Amino acid sequence: MKKMSKKIIRIICMMTAAIILTTSLGEMAVKPIVAEAVIDENLAVLYRDFKSKISDQTSLVFIGTYIVHKDALTDEIYERAKASKSDSGQDVYYYKSELSGEPNVAQWYDVNNIDNGVLGISLQGTPVDESILDPLYVTYYAGDDGILRYAKSMTPVNVFDIPDPYDLSKLPELQAVWMMYTKSESAESITQEDFLKNRNSNTTGNIRSDVYLYQFLSTFFSLDLQDDKTRELDQQLVRLNSLYIDLKAAGDKEEQAAAVYDLMAQIDAQRRMLVYERLSEADTNVLNVLYTLCSGSYYTPYGNFKDSSSETGTSDNPDYITELQDSAQHDFTASNSIASALIRQWLVRLGLLNNSEDWWTALDNYVQSEKERKKKENSENEDYVADASQSSEAFAVDNDILTAIGNAMSECGKSYTTYSSKSLTDNTSVLGHARYDYSNGVIENLAAGPVDYLTYVINISAGKPKDKPGEFALLSDYLLGLGNDAYYNALMSGPSDEYLSLSDENSKKAALDTQFTELETKRDELQFLIKSTNDRNVDPEVALADVQSRLTTAEQKLKSIPTSAFATDATRSLEAHIVWLKGEAERITEENKSLLSVGDKLAARKAELQTKRDGCLDTNDLAGAKKYDAMIAAVDQDIAAAGGSGSGSMADKLIDKAMDKLADNANADLSGTAQALAAMGETDKLEALKEKAIKSGAGANTLSGIQDAINSTKSEGMSEDELLSLLENLFGKSIDEMSDSELAIATASSSRVARMGLTPAEKLTATLLGRLVSTGNKYIYSQYSGDSVNNYVSLFTISNATPFRYYYDETNSMATMTKGTKQIYIFERGSNLMYKGSVMAKPEEMGKNAVFSKEMYISEADADSYFECTSEYVYDSQKAICLTATMLESVKDFSTQLADAIKAASE
Numbered sequence: 001m002k003k004m005s006k007k008i009i010r011i012i013c014m015m016t017a018a019i020i021l022t023t024s025l026g027e028m029a030v031k032p033i034v035a036e037a038v039i040d041e042n043l044a045v046l047y048r049d050f051k052s053k054i055s056d057q058t059s060l061v062f063i064g065t066y067i068v069h070k071d072a073l074t075d076e077i078y079e080r081a082k083a084s085k086s087d088s089g090q091d092v093y094y095y096k097s098e099l100s101g102e103p104n105v106a107q108w109y110d111v112n113n114i115d116n117g118v119l120g121i122s123l124q125g126t127p128v129d130e131s132i133l134d135p136l137y138v139t140y141y142a143g144d145d146g147i148l149r150y151a152k153s154m155t156p157v158n159v160f161d162i163p164d165p166y167d168l169s170k171l172p173e174l175q176a177v178w179m180m181y182t183k184s185e186s187a188e189s190i191t192q193e194d195f196l197k198n199r200n201s202n203t204t205g206n207i208r209s210d211v212y213l214y215q216f217l218s219t220f221f222s223l224d225l226q227d228d229k230t231r232e233l234d235q236q237l238v239r240l241n242s243l244y245i246d247l248k249a250a251g252d253k254e255e256q257a258a259a260v261y262d263l264m265a266q267i268d269a270q271r272r273m274l275v276y277e278r279l280s281e282a283d284t285n286v287l288n289v290l291y292t293l294c295s296g297s298y299y300t301p302y303g304n305f306k307d308s309s310s311e312t313g314t315s316d317n318p319d320y321i322t323e324l325q326d327s328a329q330h331d332f333t334a335s336n337s338i339a340s341a342l343i344r345q346w347l348v349r350l351g352l353l354n355n356s357e358d359w360w361t362a363l364d365n366y367v368q369s370e371k372e373r374k375k376k377e378n379s380e381n382e383d384y385v386a387d388a389s390q391s392s393e394a395f396a397v398d399n400d401i402l403t404a405i406g407n408a409m410s411e412c413g414k415s416y417t418t419y420s421s422k423s424l425t426d427n428t429s430v431l432g433h434a435r436y437d438y439s440n441g442v443i444e445n446l447a448a449g450p451v452d453y454l455t456y457v458i459n460i461s462a463g464k465p466k467d468k469p470g471e472f473a474l475l476s477d478y479l480l481g482l483g484n485d486a487y488y489n490a491l492m493s494g495p496s497d498e499y500l501s502l503s504d505e506n507s508k509k510a511a512l513d514t515q516f517t518e519l520e521t522k523r524d525e526l527q528f529l530i531k532s533t534n535d536r537n538v539d540p541e542v543a544l545a546d547v548q549s550r551l552t553t554a555e556q557k558l559k560s561i562p563t564s565a566f567a568t569d570a571t572r573s574l575e576a577h578i579v580w581l582k583g584e585a586e587r588i589t590e591e592n593k594s595l596l597s598v599g600d601k602l603a604a605r606k607a608e609l610q611t612k613r614d615g616c617l618d619t620n621d622l623a624g625a626k627k628y629d630a631m632i633a634a635v636d637q638d639i640a641a642a643g644g645s646g647s648g649s650m651a652d653k654l655i656d657k658a659m660d661k662l663a664d665n666a667n668a669d670l671s672g673t674a675q676a677l678a679a680m681g682e683t684d685k686l687e688a689l690k691e692k693a694i695k696s697g698a699g700a701n702t703l704s705g706i707q708d709a710i711n712s713t714k715s716e717g718m719s720e721d722e723l724l725s726l727l728e729n730l731f732g733k734s735i736d737e738m739s740d741s742e743l744a745i746a747t748a749s750s751s752r753v754a755r756m757g758l759t760p761a762e763k764l765t766a767t768l769l770g771r772l773v774s775t776g777n778k779y780i781y782s783q784y785s786g787d788s789v790n791n792y793v794s795l796f797t798i799s800n801a802t803p804f805r806y807y808y809d810e811t812n813s814m815a816t817m818t819k820g821t822k823q824i825y826i827f828e829r830g831s832n833l834m835y836k837g838s839v840m841a842k843p844e845e846m847g848k849n850a851v852f853s854k855e856m857y858i859s860e861a862d863a864d865s866y867f868e869c870t871s872e873y874v875y876d877s878q879k880a881i882c883l884t885a886t887m888l889e890s891v892k893d894f895s896t897q898l899a900d901a902i903k904a905a906s907e
Helices: 006-012 047-054 075-088 117-121 172-182 192-198 207-221 228-250 254-281 286-294 319-328 332-337 341-349 361-377 399-422 430-445 448-462 468-491 505-536 540-558 567-591 598-618 622-642 650-664 671-679 683-695 700-711 720-731 740-754 759-774 795-801 860-867 885-906
Strands: 060-063 066-069 093-097 107-110 140-142 148-150 780-782 792-794 805-809 814-819 823-828 833-836 856-859 869-873 879-884
Touching: 047 140, 060 075, 066 075, 075 140, 172 207, 172 254, 172 399, 192 207, 207 286, 207 319, 228 254, 228 430, 254 286, 254 399, 254 430, 254 448, 286 319, 286 399, 430 448, 430 468, 430 505, 448 468, 468 505, 468 567, 505 540, 505 567, 540 567, 567 650, 567 683, 598 622, 598 759, 650 671, 650 683, 671 683, 671 700, 683 700, 720 740, 720 759, 720 885, 740 759, 740 869, 740 879, 740 885, 759 879, 759 885, 780 792, 780 795, 792 795, 792 860, 792 869, 792 879, 795 805, 795 814, 795 856, 795 879, 856 860, 860 869, 869 885, 879 885
Parallel strands: 066 140
Antiparallel strands: 060 066, 060 093, 093 107, 140 148, 780 879, 792 856, 805 814, 814 823, 823 833, 869 879
16 A cells, blocks of 8 residues: 655645656555544544635645645644544545646545656546545644644644543554453443453453453553653643744744744653653553563452552552552452342441442352352252352463563553654753753743744754844854854863773773764864854855954964873864864855955966866867967966965865864875875975874874875976876777776876876876866766865766666755666755655665755765765866766776876886
């Protein structure tokens, strides 16, 4: 059977026929309405009587007994609507669409088997006459205002109260036990008489055992697991729901309403967590006690069942545990010994004996009927004397009940974990604590201020600027200061108390590693807060000045890190932070060209002219190339007059990247960077790299690689033409004869060698790249510039390099990669979730969010995972090459041979 996800329903409900979904809508086969279905007629109303209330509404989804506007279909409402399908037997999905083709005419469509997106709710869909819906029941309705209401009365209802978290008979995790108790999914309760009848107790002779079981099971399902804490949470939900309704009614408070709704979900999760804790997680939990009792631990063959009050160590048990343990107490001997009904009634009135209609009556009746049966059987035996001894009966263990209880313990444990993770909790991060703090402010004050601040924190955490002025003010006035203090306090703190308390060297090293990880977490958050602030700053000049000020502060702090066992790690972290700040300054400058210095503008102009000159060379336009050479020479003169390149030398950038690597790995291989500096003749920079590496705690192999570069001597070595000739020999053909994939491999190989600082490869890479661009090579794409730390691969280019087909749905911000009919991957813009097959499937989490710049990109690691593709960021350019696994192996082989040849020629 196919199942329709909330996301799919939203997609098919979009107001444009231009969308054609590429995924299947899963699990929606039509089933007949089940005759035994349970409908609560106190809540339900027939659709024929309800439809007049929504006659002017469209974009409605009919799921089970819920009718919901597509914009009101939250996760919680959708899950409850799905559950109502089996409860009611109305296993249906209908959609009321305004795309019927006739003006101002809304049409219901059967969408149980829809697989063609919007077309299925328009001209190519399956229309349904409204009379088909008339006999169906409706229990809940949510219109475009997003407020859930009882369909019968149209009064608002809190979705988080469905189902009642305290009604144990309705909890899904306990349904197996409920079935063993009632033998029915639909029963609201069961009498002792029916319980014994279902178990054939009189026939099996297990009546005493079954009465015993009934008492514990019936008591269990009537237990009240509430306390002051859950009641407090209940009241919070009531107040928050009123606030939510007010915000929805305001019309322009959708974000605030969503924040309050999310907070309600957290409060509901907290109270449900407490219920499941009492059921399965507490030291003395209800299900464990029920299992023990149903195993027969309080059972005696005759006379009193065991009284828990006689046990020791139970005085601290919650009342509901004691209630369950004591539910089977009664003196059977006393009740059975009173033959006279009048005397028994008199004792009941005096309060000396429980009411004769109470639960042990079945035992009295059974004993009496057994006596009469035996007397009748021996009616002709004059010597027969009735057995006056007390009857006894061994306990009959019901393994099915015990298994059901054991499974319920496991399921409740899982639910406890799930709801615990969704509950409102505090944490040590700046944003996490701020969200917790403002959430409590909303709960306590129910005022607009805390709701606004809570909304700001949610948007900032999600990386989605919405109310830029409000979010900027919160960041700059409060959050950024907290993040700054948290990082620098940790940076200057010296070794942790844990480290100081240890004597074992391995343990001390582990303590330092843990402290460094915690420091890096604080650095990451500070950098996130800085970037978030800059993204919301309307004045890029102010943002740039702030970053430069932070850079100055960081460089000053670098000189004052306290000497200690933690100093090396602290230096590594701060060096990486300095590198990041430089990159952030470059990002702001790149995105706001007006901030470029004269030197920066000249450098950009030179790069532009060089690209055009290379293009002329690719087409043998020597005259054009000569013209651009002259223009480049003129710009070089201007650069010299301006005092340099403006934005920092390539050598400085190489050192920055090297320090960033050291922050992640003290044993990072920096030999390539060192060789590049040596090839550039940057002797002073090479010595500076060595000094910085030593202070950052670089390993011996790392320092050795740098020293090798320092000791090396530069020679003329191999020329670009010679290197090209070698590359063509490796392929066995000239570059003019190479296919797209071969030319991409050649360029990627040369780029890798160029990154080693080998000059001939730098020049050859530029030449090959120009050819790739001019011929429109299908393996090349523009690098994603929104993230200076991580590499991303274009999905469109992956589709060029592999059998997968790329499709981007702009309306829903989704990219789909399909290979035949069986391999389908769906990526959401700005999300790290990947759906395999269709968006109704449970998503997988990727390492990084998918990003978008004219086309969708995913991280290099995710591209390798799903498509066996990686990328080569082409040296000294904004281009990248998509490489399949086979191509990558060739690149590794060719780049090694090229590098070895260049080094040999230089010796």
